[in-house]
Amino acid sequence: xxxxxxxxxxxxxxxxxxxxxxxxxxxxxxxxxxxxxxxxxxxxxxxxxxxxxxxxxxxxxxxxxxxxxxxxxxxxxxxxxxxxxxxxxxxxxxxxxxxxxxxxxxxxxxxxxxxxxxxxxxxxxxxxxxxxxxxxxxxxxxxxxxxxxxx
Amino acid sequence: xxxxxxxxxxxxxxxxxxxxxxxxxxxxxxxxxxxxxxxxxxxxxxxxxxxxxxxxxxxxxxxxxx
Numbered sequence: 766x767x768x769x770x771x772x773x774x775x776x777x778x779x780x781x782x783x784x785x786x787x788x789x790x791x792x793x794x795x796x797x798x799x800x801x802x803x804x805x806x807x808x809x810x811x812x813x814x815x816x817x818x819x820x821x822x823x824x825x826x827x828x829x830x831x832x833x834x835x836x837x838x839x840x841x842x843x844x845x846x847x848x849x850x851x852x853x854x855x856x857x858x859x860x861x862x863x864x865x866x867x868x869x870x871x872x873x874x875x876x877x878x879x880x881x882x883x884x885x886x887x888x889x890x891x892x893x894x895x896x897x898x899x900x901x902x903x904x905x906x907x908x909x910x911x912x913x914x915x916x
Numbered sequence: 917x918x919x920x921x922x923x924x925x926x927x928x929x930x931x932x933x934x935x936x937x938x939x940x941x942x943x944x945x946x947x948x949x950x951x952x953x954x955x956x957x958x959x960x961x962x963x964x965x966x967x968x969x970x971x972x973x974x975x976x977x978x979x980x981x982x
Contacts, residue, residue, distance in 0.1 A: 778941065778960055779942070841943050915951055
């Protein structure tokens with residue numbers, strides 16, 4: 766089936782089907798949320814930028830959350846050895862992400878003038894890295910638990 | 917959907933991973949098909965049948981016992 770969304774979808778048909786469900790569910794949740802916001806906007810004043818940001822966040826968090834919890838990311842991890850090996854990869858990737866984030870953040874937001882700003886960026890980078898580690902770990906654990914049942 | 921994919925695959929000494937690679941799917945998808953937790957497309961059914969040297973009937977047709 767030809768569609769412009771195909772480039773966002775994996776080649777495996779089961780994963781493709783699941784991802785289509787997640788995107789569709791996310792779109793329906795977003796539509797409902799926009800509808801509720803539209804009604805609320807008649808009774809209170811809402812900041813447009815904040816509302817738009819929250820809705821984008823809602824869609825991203827919903828789709829990403831469903832993807833992580835479904836356990837379809839690590840399709841080949843089914844044994845303890847594979848799980849431990851992949852966990853090491855996740856750890857290294859998260860550290861790499863933290864370092865790159867720390868180096869690139871000042872280029873985007875401007876080089877900090879004092880030490881406290883540097884510490885702030887470091888803490889922010891560490892938090893982003895921790896988030897990435899937590900997300901990947903959850904996805905890996907869910908995938909592993911699912912796959913070992915299917916062996 | 918009940919099927920004979922697992923029995924046939926094991927009789928040919930092929931792993932889930934090997935079959936998955938040959939038919940362009942993931943190991944997880946093959947596992948789900950074998951457990952009857954996912955109904956594959958006709959295209960994937962044919963690819964699996966070809967790899968296992970069986971017909972679609974032999975792999976996927978459910979015969980009710982009398």
